[in-house]
Amino acid sequence: LLSGRAPGRELASATVTAPTPAASPEPQVSPAPRMSPAPRMTPALDDDNREFWTSGASGELRLPQCPACDRWVFPPTLVCPTCAGPTVYRAVSGRGVVYTFTINRHQYHPDVAPPYAIAIVELVEQAGLRFTTNLVNCDLDTITIGQSVRVVFEHHGDVFVPVFEPA
Numbered sequence: 001l002l003s004g005r006a007p008g009r010e011l012a013s014a015t016v017t018a019p020t021p022a023a024s025p026e027p028q029v030s031p032a033p034r035m036s037p038a039p040r041m042t043p044a045l046d047d048d049n050r051e052f053w054t055s056g057a058s059g060e061l062r063l064p065q066c067p068a069c070d071r072w073v074f075p076p077t078l079v080c081p082t083c084a085g086p087t088v089y090r091a092v093s094g095r096g097v098v099y100t101f102t103i104n105r106h107q108y109h110p111d112v113a114p115p116y117a118i119a120i121v122e123l124v125e126q127a128g129l130r131f132t133t134n135l136v137n138c139d140l141d142t143i144t145i146g147q148s149v150r151v152v153f154e155h156h157g158d159v160f161v162p163v164f165e166p167a
Helices: 050-058
Strands: 061-065 088-092 095-104 116-123 130-135 148-156 159-166
Touching: 050 061, 050 088, 050 148, 050 159, 095 130
Parallel strands: 130 159
Antiparallel strands: 061 088, 095 116, 095 148, 116 130, 148 159
């Protein structure tokens, strides 16, 4: 790990797990706030992912779910990886917890000013239903593992990128 790195620039790693949250059936998703989103490379929309990337227009986070085995599926796909049944898009609550996070303090792209938070958020609907996102609208020094968050969206053309803020 340390080869090729200047002294004092070593990497450290740790594994931290957040408690599994309880599910709630009622969707409570905030509409997109007015903010200046960072430039993003947006995905090419296709039949598998279009509803995921555009559902933020209505303030909902929609994910594929398999009616046969009740499993939520992410990344989006039209076939359940567990039972091979077809999936259908359904709204989730938009609530989750910070599973892990990092604060980026180095400028890797000239248009994206640090610091900013990158997180893995686990949604309350299913243990292990996680995705990588940004945490926004918060003091970066107050973010904690296990913190309750809710989805908001950054609008980029046809795409609504789900990001999370403190609940």
